[in-house]
Amino acid sequence: LSNLNRQVLYSQSDIGLLKVDAAVRRLRAIDPAIRLEARRENVQPSNVAEVMNAYDVVIDGTDAFETKFLLNDAAVLLGKPLVHGAVLQWGGQVLTVLPGWPCLRCLFRDPPEPEVVQTCEEAGIIGAATGVIGSVQAEEAIKLVLGVGTPLSGRIFQHDGLRGATRITEFRRDPDCPVCSAHATINDLSRYVDQVSARGHVLV
Ligand SMILES: [Zn+2]
Structure with a gap:
């Protein structure tokens, strides 16, 4: 409710x-x-490959940071297009992860510590902000399916409805990204829980 x-x-x-x-x-x-x-079913390290491999494009509509990072990591390792989106209070963000392009961890190395950031339940979400972010995600998915336009890859769309501000910021691949760089430490979904557990951000 x-x-x-x-x-x-x-x-x-x-x-x-x-x-x-x-x-x-x-x-x-x-x-x-x-x-x-x-x-x-819940998306977990044990089933994420099977779930994502069944589709051409994956849109993240989940509500937990750990799941968002799991989807990002799986998208990179499976070479699967992912439209990431997140909303909190009056704003949110969208970026599209494509093979060979920067990923979520190039920008945000790890999920935030639980005590640093409020959850949706604690902070609340303005329904209209969800509409903004969801609509941009839908546009991204339609562009990918149709092969038209310019995806939000290597760019992050950020919306702050309270300030009435929207911006798009370019970013590059992190040469030390833990999942999409040559030095990736997250490189095997079957050992995901071991590889990603350094800060305890693990789904089981
Ligand atoms: Zn990356």
Whole structure:
């Protein structure tokens, strides 16, 4: 109930249903011809390759830093296009990770320490900010599928609705990036938990 303000696929009448089932029902109502494959499972190091390999483009709509970094790392190691997005309070960010281009860890080496940053539940999210970031992510995905335009690769889109400010900043590959550089220490998804656990940011 607390995040219905930013969930365009759900309404109060869906409370009690599984999110994945309610989402399928809503999307089918919009377009009965749409082909959907619902998966009711958490993305974890043990299944991320199988989940991501089934698709041409992956869009990150998760809400935990650890999962976002896992998706980034898997995208790099699998060579899979990933549209990263994150939202907190009034703002958020989008960047697209493509093979050979900078990744999330080139910009942010590790997830923030839990005590440094508030979670969505603690800080809250303005529903409209989610709309801004989600729409930019959708544009990125459509561009990738159609092979048109210029993706947000090596560039990060950042939106601050409270200040009314939006900016795009270019960034390069980090020659010491722990996942996409020649010195990568995260290089094997089957040993992911061991390779990424230096700061305890591990999904199990
Ligand atoms: Zn990188």
